[in-house]
Amino acid sequence: DAGVIQSPRHEVTEMGQEVTLRCKPISGHDYLFWYRQTMMRGLELLIYFNNNVPIDDSGMPEDRFSAKMPNASFSTLKIQPSEPRDSAVYFCASSDKYSNQPQHFGDGTRLSIL
Amino acid sequence: KNQVEQSPQSLIILEGKNCTLQCNYTVSPFSNLRWYKQDTGRGPVSLTIMTFSENTKSNGRYTATLDADTKQSSLHITASQLSDSASYICVVSPYGGATNKLIFGTGTLLAVQP
Numbered sequence: 001d002a003g004v005i006q007s008p009r010h011e012v013t014e015m016g017q018e019v020t021l022r023c024k025p026i027s028g029h030d031y032l033f034w035y036r037q038t039m040m041r042g043l044e045l046l047i048y049f050n051n052n053v054p055i056d057d058s059g060m061p062e063d064r065f066s067a068k069m070p071n072a073s074f075s076t077l078k079i080q081p082s083e084p085r086d087s088a089v090y091f092c093a094s095s096d097k098y099s100n101q102p103q104h105f106g107d108g109t110r111l112s113i114l
Numbered sequence: 115k116n117q118v119e120q121s122p123q124s125l126i127i128l129e130g131k132n133c134t135l136q137c138n139y140t141v142s143p144f145s146n147l148r149w150y151k152q153d154t155g156r157g158p159v160s161l162t163i164m165t166f167s168e169n170t171k172s173n174g175r176y177t178a179t180l181d182a183d184t185k186q187s188s189l190h191i192t193a194s195q196l197s198d199s200a201s202y203i204c205v206v207s208p209y210g211g212a213t214n215k216l217i218f219g220t221g222t223l224l225a226v227q228p
Binding site: 004031033042043044045048055056091093095100101102103104105106107108 | 145146148155156157158159160163165203214215216218219220221
């Protein structure tokens, strides 16, 4: 049973470049979440979708960040232009429709902006 | 102010020993409280989920307890193994419309030594 799949696993790019992170949620899950993890702030929710519709993007730090979910099996998180302070591990997670069920996390994308 | 505080920040124990990790939270009301395990370089994995009315929940050698009156939870690990070395994160799900906006603690880093 495939879990949440994220790509790439590692990304190193220069400041100012566009970065696109990808996520394939678990089939049948209704919710998809994007998180950012840093040593200083731990895990922070950026945005989440329900049935492909963005529900809450209040955690998106700036207009440089955008997320889309064109269908139930794919989502992207884009940063344009990227800055060194965006360096972090970005996780995607999915869950079914019940709020007392666990969120299943991918193994993350480690992003380094030089 | 962090709404979910964990202690200790880090812990070293010998293989075979027991240990208890603490979580204090101020999120109120809440829907459920979760414990996640995060191995180095991997995404968090759910260990237990307790609703506000539950006092204890076990998952193998992991036992979580919850005292909603004092707003405290603990995770007890029995007969520790080297594979238990990881970060353990306490997570609270707020009640109501924000149920999916999980609030994460910064974690306890556990090292089990042979």
